[in-house]
Amino acid sequence: MTTPTTMRAWRTHEYGEPKHALKLDQVDVPEPGPGEIRVRVSAIPLNLNDLERVTGGNMAVRIELPYSPGMETMGIVDACGPGTEDRLGQRVAGTTRMAHGGFAEYVICPAASAFEIPETIPLPDAACLYFPYHLAWLGLYDRAELQAGETVLIHAAAGGSGSAAIQLAKHRGATVFATVGSEAKMQLCSDLGADHVINYTTDDFAAVVMRETGQRGVDVVFDNVGDSVMAASMNVTAYNGRYLMMGFASDKTVADEKYLVPRRVMMGNFKLCGVLLAYVADGAVAPTKSAIGANFAPASRGADINRQIVDLVLAGAVKPVIGSVVDFNDLPAALSAMAGRETVGRVVAQLG
DSSP: OOOOSEEEEEEESSSSOHHHHEEEEEEEOOOOOTTEEEEEEEEEEOOHHHHHHHHOOSOSSOOOSSBOOOSEEEEEEEEEOTTOGGGTTOEEEEEOGGGOOOSBSEEEEEGGGEEEOOTTSOTTGGGGSHHHHHHHHIIIIIISOOOTTOEEEESSTTBHHHHHHHHHHHHTTOEEEEEESSHHHHHHHHHHTOSEEEETTTSOHHHHHHHHTTTOOEEEEEESSOHHHHHHHHHTEEEEEEEEEOOOTTOGGGGGSOOOOHHHHHHHTOEEEEOOOOEEOGGGHHHHHHHHOOOOEEHHHHHHHHHHHHHHHHTTSOOOOEEEEEEGGGHHHHHHHHHTTOOOBEEEEEOO
């Protein structure tokens, strides 16, 4: 198949609401550099973090406008940079270069953060495994070391990572408390196996948790919401429990501010665990730590996690929750619906 010299890409020209800020442009097809692969895109899973690249919200690095948002992609490797030649032709899901550029027909990914998905898992399911299941796995299994018989509180449980976390927690034999914001989402979480589903708009989730655990609290809190639930969630974390700080969906502005009260953590007698989905080549782990102080997981760990997730999917033990599948041309409207909390599970834009 001959690769064209130009491609379609949704790009942010000025910050604003997705349906107005994103424009469909014709741009040059990018070339991979050392340690990189180029993916001919089949599907684009949308993420809340992509919104910042459209609206101009909190982001670690601001890219010069115009540019294409999109931090995740799925497709076939059609070109390889030096050192990645063995990846040619693979069907992969991955993180895009510098977490943007993904709203396009061809995308560059670091090879270290792209993982093979077999043809036996069809689209759109294949496009919905990477971010939510890797994130939930890193949180529940790696950081929290969740054990059978323990209790887990999962916030935003009807979303991508939340619905993945319910399934992985139940697979490990845990009791799950799930919080959601609507009656329809309550049914979804019940269907996924959650033992206690709480509509936080009508019920006090902390009161329910304490009552159902005999005032002990939960062993693990899976928190990808942040500010709006943190205080109450810390209050219901059990002695020697594990609090997973995974995201700041309720208020991203606190992500880079002085935020935690040390005495509150001390009084809680729990473990506070940071969880970041970010892989680098095994040989780059130490240099990354030295350069910026961050602990990124090695690509070999990501590959191992990916193999286990694929095995669970093929065995029917877990299944991604897909809220909607839209055409590439309808991507801005789908992102707006996600921003308005009108979706459940994953939202995917497909090409071709």
